[in-house]
Amino acid sequence: MTGASRRAIKLQVNGKPHAAEVDVRLTLADCLRQEFKLTGTHLGCEHGVCGACTVLLDGQSVRACLMLAVQADGRAVATVEGLAGADGKLNILQQAFKDHHGLQCGFCTPGILMTLTECFADKPDLTEQDIRVALSGNICRCTGYQGIVDAAMDALRKMRSLL
Amino acid sequence: MKPPPFKYYDPTAQNEVVGLLSSLENLKLLAGGQSLLPMLNMRFVLPDHVVDLNRVAGLDFVEADAGGGLRIGAMTRQRTLEFSADVAARAPLIREAVLHVGHRQTRNRGTLGGSLSHLDPAAELVTAAVALDAVVALRGPAGLRQLAMSEFMLGYMTPATNPDEMLVSVTFPALPAAHGWGFVEFARRHGDFAIASAAATLVTDAQGRISKVALALGGIGVVPLRMPELETGLLGAVASEALFADHCRACATVEAMDDALVTAGYRQQLAPVMARRALMAALQRSGGGAATQPH
Numbered sequence: 001m002t003g004a005s006r007r008a009i010k011l012q013v014n015g016k017p018h019a020a021e022v023d024v025r026l027t028l029a030d031c032l033r034q035e036f037k038l039t040g041t042h043l044g045c046e047h048g049v050c051g052a053c054t055v056l057l058d059g060q061s062v063r064a065c066l067m068l069a070v071q072a073d074g075r076a077v078a079t080v081e082g083l084a085g086a087d088g089k090l091n092i093l094q095q096a097f098k099d100h101h102g103l104q105c106g107f108c109t110p111g112i113l114m115t116l117t118e119c120f121a122d123k124p125d126l127t128e129q130d131i132r133v134a135l136s137g138n139i140c141r142c143t144g145y146q147g148i149v150d151a152a153m154d155a156l157r158k159m160r161s162l163l
Numbered sequence: 164m165k166p167p168p169f170k171y172y173d174p175t176a177q178n179e180v181v182g183l184l185s186s187l188e189n190l191k192l193l194a195g196g197q198s199l200l201p202m203l204n205m206r207f208v209l210p211d212h213v214v215d216l217n218r219v220a221g222l223d224f225v226e227a228d229a230g231g232g233l234r235i236g237a238m239t240r241q242r243t244l245e246f247s248a249d250v251a252a253r254a255p256l257i258r259e260a261v262l263h264v265g266h267r268q269t270r271n272r273g274t275l276g277g278s279l280s281h282l283d284p285a286a287e288l289v290t291a292a293v294a295l296d297a298v299v300a301l302r303g304p305a306g307l308r309q310l311a312m313s314e315f316m317l318g319y320m321t322p323a324t325n326p327d328e329m330l331v332s333v334t335f336p337a338l339p340a341a342h343g344w345g346f347v348e349f350a351r352r353h354g355d356f357a358i359a360s361a362a363a364t365l366v367t368d369a370q371g372r373i374s375k376v377a378l379a380l381g382g383i384g385v386v387p388l389r390m391p392e393l394e395t396g397l398l399g400a401v402a403s404e405a406l407f408a409d410h411c412r413a414c415a416t417v418e419a420m421d422d423a424l425v426t427a428g429y430r431q432q433l434a435p436v437m438a439r440r441a442l443m444a445a446l447q448r449s450g451g452g453a454a455t456q457p458h
Binding site (some may be wrong): 002007027065 | 165166170173174179182193203205212213217265266267269352353354
């Protein structure tokens with residue numbers, strides 16, 4: 001077996017097929033931003049600590065800075081761009097962040113929204129403690145987290161009422 | 164930041180991996196990538212070849228054996244360990260340790276074999292494996308060989324894996340169903356590597372006498388440390404907090420790491436406290452009593 005320096009990859013991003021030929025060393029985060037121009041996924045620390053680049057890989061939250069783009073070949077990725085409706089209407093979680101001051105500068109927000117999207121899909125009966133544990137993997141330097149927790153709990157209540 | 168240039172391989176069979184290991188120089192195996200990718204991004208490592216294990220068959224499993232033990236594939240995700248019913252039933256210490264490993268976003272990728280091969284002395288899974296007398300299986304050109312954790316850990320972040328070998332699975336021997344377990348750690352933030360941690364398992368008889376005990380200290384020495392003399396000293400004694408506090412004083416004399424943020428003396432001060440708390444948690448859960456599992 002021979003090693004590659006560049007590779008053609010195909011993946012689904014937010015339900016739409018994407019393809020590119022990339023350097024094998026390109027991270028998934030840089031691929032999303034530079035190749036697919038999906039700049040909603042933010043890069044903070046680029047070594048897995050801050051959580052800003054969190055995306056969903058086949059429904060599971062991952063650090064997009066700690067994966068190579070070639071590793072996402074054939075997989076389904078979900079990013080913050082896929083959360084709002086086609087008409088731009090914010091989804092329940094995004095609207096709750098707006099209502100509860102869940103963001104200020106907004107840099108960490110895409111990662112937090114994707115983490116919470118996974119949590120809500122995993123387990124609809126989350127407690128506030130579960131939310132806080134989940135958010136421990138995302139750093140926010142503006143809000144002090146209370147607005148984020150309030151937004152998450154409000155979104156959870158609204159989603160449950162729709163069930 | 165971006166990783167340095169390298170050649171990428173994504174084999175699907177273990178013998179292909181061993182073939183690459185045998186023929187290439189300056190190669191890194193990529194498991195979950197939660198330590199290797201930061202090291203690549205920051206260019207702490209500059210491999211010529213990266214061999215991705217994520218598509219290799221037969222490395223992602225949790226197998227409960229007939230004897231009550233567990234065999235776990237090297238590429239089993241930390242998330243799988245967290246939610247596996249077999250792990251919770253047979254080696255609940257692993258589940259408790261894994262809840263301290265990073266965050267859900269890193270546990271979704273991070274693997275058991277990656278953590279053991281990286282061999283960070285503060286890594287929770289390494290400390291738990293030491294407490295549980297885990298045995299690792301390494302595959303090389305001549306086949307499989309098994310090593311106890313004590314033989315596997317050669318030194319600071321240095322596993323005994325030969326350059327042409329790969330870690331394929333980890334066996335955790337059976338413990339009595341009624342054993343107690345405890346994993347505690349001291350870290351500045353939830354999800355950080357431990358400044359000091361301790362893992363313990365404990366079996367007591369009907370009179371509360373200790374018939375089996377294991378204690379490992381993590382984050383303190385250059386590899387997680389077992390405390391054999393302390394363990395022997397506890398055998399036959401009636402378990403109590405005072406007994407543990409007394410015996411755990413010995414943990415303050417272990418050789419500890421010194422770094423820019425934490426002095427050896429501080430680690431030595433934390434060690435007896437972590438040890439006592441881990442043993443107390445194990446005592447409270449021993450005898451098959453109702454277990455509480457803090458998240």
